[in-house]
Amino acid sequence: MTTEPSRRRRPPRLRDVADLAGVSMKTVSNVVHGHPHVRPETRRRVQAAIDETGYRPQLAAQHLRTGSSGIVTLAVPSLTFGYFSDIAQHFIDRARELDRTVLLHTTSDGREQELEVFTGFKRRLGDGVIFNPLLIEEEIFSRYEEFPQPTVLIGEHVPDGALPRNADYVRIDNVRASADATSHLLATGRRRLAFVGALPPGPAPHPHGSAALRMTGFGQALDRHGIDPGTAPAPEVANWHRTDGRRAAHLLCAEHPEVDGIVCGNDELALGVLAGLRDRGRRVPQEVAVVGYDDSPDAPFAYPSLSSISPDKTFIARLALDMLAERIGGYEGPPRMVTAPHQLIVRDSTAAAD
Amino acid sequence: MTTEPSRRRRPPRLRDVADLAGVSMKTVSNVVHGHPHVRPETRRRVQAAIDETGYRPQLAAQHLRTGSSGIVTLAVPSLTFGYFSDIAQHFIDRARELDRTVLLHTTSDGREQELEVFTGFKRRLGDGVIFNPLLIEEEIFSRYEEFPQPTVLIGEHVPDGALPRNADYVRIDNVRASADATSHLLATGRRRLAFVGALPPGPAPHPHGSAALRMTGFGQALDRHGIDPGTAPAPEVANWHRTDGRRAAHLLCAEHPEVDGIVCGNDELALGVLAGLRDRGRRVPQEVAVVGYDDSPDAPFAYPSLSSISPDKTFIARLALDMLAERIGGYEGPPRMVTAPHQLIVRDSTAAAD
DNA sequence: CGGCCGGGTTCCAACGTTGTACTCAACCCA
DNA sequence: TGGGTTGAGTACAACGTTGGAACCCGGCCG
Numbered sequence: 001m002t003t004e005p006s007r008r009r010r011p012p013r014l015r016d017v018a019d020l021a022g023v024s025m026k027t028v029s030n031v032v033h034g035h036p037h038v039r040p041e042t043r044r045r046v047q048a049a050i051d052e053t054g055y056r057p058q059l060a061a062q063h064l065r066t067g068s069s070g071i072v073t074l075a076v077p078s079l080t081f082g083y084f085s086d087i088a089q090h091f092i093d094r095a096r097e098l099d100r101t102v103l104l105h106t107t108s109d110g111r112e113q114e115l116e117v118f119t120g121f122k123r124r125l126g127d128g129v130i131f132n133p134l135l136i137e138e139e140i141f142s143r144y145e146e147f148p149q150p151t152v153l154i155g156e157h158v159p160d161g162a163l164p165r166n167a168d169y170v171r172i173d174n175v176r177a178s179a180d181a182t183s184h185l186l187a188t189g190r191r192r193l194a195f196v197g198a199l200p201p202g203p204a205p206h207p208h209g210s211a212a213l214r215m216t217g218f219g220q221a222l223d224r225h226g227i228d229p230g231t232a233p234a235p236e237v238a239n240w241h242r243t244d245g246r247r248a249a250h251l252l253c254a255e256h257p258e259v260d261g262i263v264c265g266n267d268e269l270a271l272g273v274l275a276g277l278r279d280r281g282r283r284v285p286q287e288v289a290v291v292g293y294d295d296s297p298d299a300p301f302a303y304p305s306l307s308s309i310s311p312d313k314t315f316i317a318r319l320a321l322d323m324l325a326e327r328i329g330g331y332e333g334p335p336r337m338v339t340a341p342h343q344l345i346v347r348d349s350t351a352a353a354d
Numbered sequence: 355m356t357t358e359p360s361r362r363r364r365p366p367r368l369r370d371v372a373d374l375a376g377v378s379m380k381t382v383s384n385v386v387h388g389h390p391h392v393r394p395e396t397r398r399r400v401q402a403a404i405d406e407t408g409y410r411p412q413l414a415a416q417h418l419r420t421g422s423s424g425i426v427t428l429a430v431p432s433l434t435f436g437y438f439s440d441i442a443q444h445f446i447d448r449a450r451e452l453d454r455t456v457l458l459h460t461t462s463d464g465r466e467q468e469l470e471v472f473t474g475f476k477r478r479l480g481d482g483v484i485f486n487p488l489l490i491e492e493e494i495f496s497r498y499e500e501f502p503q504p505t506v507l508i509g510e511h512v513p514d515g516a517l518p519r520n521a522d523y524v525r526i527d528n529v530r531a532s533a534d535a536t537s538h539l540l541a542t543g544r545r546r547l548a549f550v551g552a553l554p555p556g557p558a559p560h561p562h563g564s565a566a567l568r569m570t571g572f573g574q575a576l577d578r579h580g581i582d583p584g585t586a587p588a589p590e591v592a593n594w595h596r597t598d599g600r601r602a603a604h605l606l607c608a609e610h611p612e613v614d615g616i617v618c619g620n621d622e623l624a625l626g627v628l629a630g631l632r633d634r635g636r637r638v639p640q641e642v643a644v645v646g647y648d649d650s651p652d653a654p655f656a657y658p659s660l661s662s663i664s665p666d667k668t669f670i671a672r673l674a675l676d677m678l679a680e681r682i683g684g685y686e687g688p689p690r691m692v693t694a695p696h697q698l699i700v701r702d703s704t705a706a707a708d
Numbered sequence: 709c710g711g712c713c714g715g716g717t718t719c720c721a722a723c724g725t726t727g728t729a730c731t732c733a734a735c736c737c738a
Numbered sequence: 739t740g741g742g743t744t745g746a747g748t749a750c751a752a753c754g755t756t757g758g759a760a761c762c763c764g765g766c767c768g
């Protein structure tokens with residue numbers, strides 16, 4: 001509103017506004033916060049002074065005084081995965097509705113970064129945290145019965161022990177979802193299935209805990225149809241990016257040309273697989289069907305459009321943030337565990353072979 | 355490191371650590387900050403006390419005392435665009451290297467949100483801001499000669515007036531880049547070009563200021579080749595998402611079947627256009643060539659792989675953040691304006707027609 | 709007409725941290 | 739031996755805000 005840029009070096013404080021309006025600091029504070037017991041006339045005068053000085057409260061001081069900042073930390077592995085950037089946007093939107101601000105971190109660099117997020121960093125900041133522990137889940141469950149800050153975990157296991165008293169858990173049933181995807185391929189008549197997404201075993205667990213679970217689901221579904229999971233090819237991939245999928249597809253074409261259906265660990269891999277099959281002249285879905293996981297925004301625009309497991313991102317973001325907000329707001333009840341719904345979106349890549 | 359969860363309601367303060375170690379608060383502070391003049395023995399004792407209590411400094415207090423928080427605000431239109439989530443990740447990475455934290459905002463909801471980011475929100479927070487004003491650029495340039503906080507703008511115009519004294523500008527030469535893309539199509543022999551990305555005129559300017567500029571570049575290139583830009587079809591799109599591109603492609607096929615090259619406002623549109631052409635049985639690149647803009651991570655995996663203008667995101671993120679860090683660190687020099695480099699990545703979608 | 713009530717406001721302290729000024733001891737060279 | 743320097747540590751105030759106690763004043767009831 002002010003047209004004249006402040007010439008002062010330091011931004012205006014409550015004090016400055018108070019002096020200008022001829023009232024006490026507290027009265028200004030009351031006006032700022034819409035406290036009811038202020039005479040209209042006073043309110044008007046104070047508001048004018050606020051406008052004139054361009055005053056805005058300083059969060060640091062409020063935070064120090066009141067003990068809460070309105071900031072929530074969100075940590076995802078990496079925004080370069082469409083799934084995570086998508087879900088991050090959902091979180092940001094919901095946070096705005098709740099009048100909170102999102103501090104975004106990415107943890108793809110591993111254990112250290114996860115621990116950092118979990119413990120609240122070198123510095124204490126933000127009122128709580130939402131994140132998906134990929135590497136440190138075991139560790140933190142066994143170590144704490146109360147987490148260092150209000151926490152909502154997004155995870156894939158049913159945790160073994162009890163949840164810490166100040167945490168909630170949004171669970172995504174990877175095993176079941178992946179089995180659904182696999183059953184779908186079986187239902188369309190494919191029998192020689194492969195799984196793309198297995199990770200090389202290593203001393204350090206890999207940043208994609210989902211890999212094992214999704215593969216388990218794949219195996220379970222085969223089992224249920226009387227197929228020995230041990231016979232299904234599952235080429236190892238170094239990571240879960242498109243390139244890895246493409247490479248895996250090339251490999252499958254060379255070593256297992258009989259494969260007629262591919263279940264992928266995520267959509268990125270699946271898109272890479274589609275490209276790889278194209279490179280080798282294999283037709284999808286006529287010769288090979290492909291199903292992904294995440295329902296990333298690319299899926300409907302792939303060629304052919306990609307069938308995929310679609311976790312309900314809006315649900316996840318909304319629920320996680322709401323539960324965290326309740327914790328921050330003082331909710332002291334028992335830890336909650338909710339399983340997020342998912343559905344299989346069928347598109348062209350798994351149409352019945354003709 | 356501590357195995358026993360803190361039972362105290364309030365987190366440990368400097369004071370608690372100091373008492374436990376039998377030194378003054380300031381000495382603890384010195385240890386925390388690696389101040390040199392502390393006896394090794396004392397340092398050890400203090401460190402032990404820190405470990406035992408699980409102390410972490412509280413950012414709010416540090417911020418209040420020192421006037422800086424180590425947080426920078428980054429605002430992008432929306433993470434659902436691959437380009438922006440990609441660039442956001444670059445920012446986050448660079449910020450970590452500089453030991454800063456990113457507060458992420460999205461401004462796709464328009465003017466209000468942009469103003470909010472620009473002025474520093476309802477609350478003053480963060481040491482500075484990086485963002486791309488789409489709607490309010492004019493407004494803020496005419497209004498301020500000094501911005502309310504250290505600011506780095508990412509933009510597309512050469513601003514008319516002088517830059518405010520405490521801002522820097524990273525410029526992306528949309529006109530030139532778009533002309534490059536267009537010239538490329540012309541060089542491969544296409545003559546009946548169309549532009550997909552024009553926005554409906556409206557009283558309120560639209561969230562994609564780039565639209566006009568990229569279209570201008572398109573026109574300039576045509577002009578240089580002796581083609582009247584007025585004759586080139588440019589169907590309007592409601593937004594810059596894939597769906598809009600698909601719809602535009604359908605329209606072009608129906609009304610301008612002679613078109614043999616399409617320049618798109620961004621990759622999302624281009625991917626939609628590829629899908630739309632596929633829907634109508636038009637072959638790319640044999641019958642129609644398509645070029646995008648942004649070099650989103652999808653481009654190389656599209657079918658056919660998509661040629662695209664690739665702005666140097668690493669350069670942009672690094673430079674913008676470094677300049678902001680300098681400003682925050684006290685740099686008082688004149689405003690700087692840097693043009694970010696771009697290149698055209700040629701892939702299958704613009705291979706010469708055979 | 710005095711005491712009470714409560715709306716409107718002021719005053720004060722405290723949140724946790726760090727910069728400045730200060731103290732005290734040990735050490736060094738003239 | 740003494741003045742000055744350096745190293746190690748302490749005490750205190752201040753950053754901007756808000757909750758609570760205290761205060762003032764006009765109106766109402768007894």
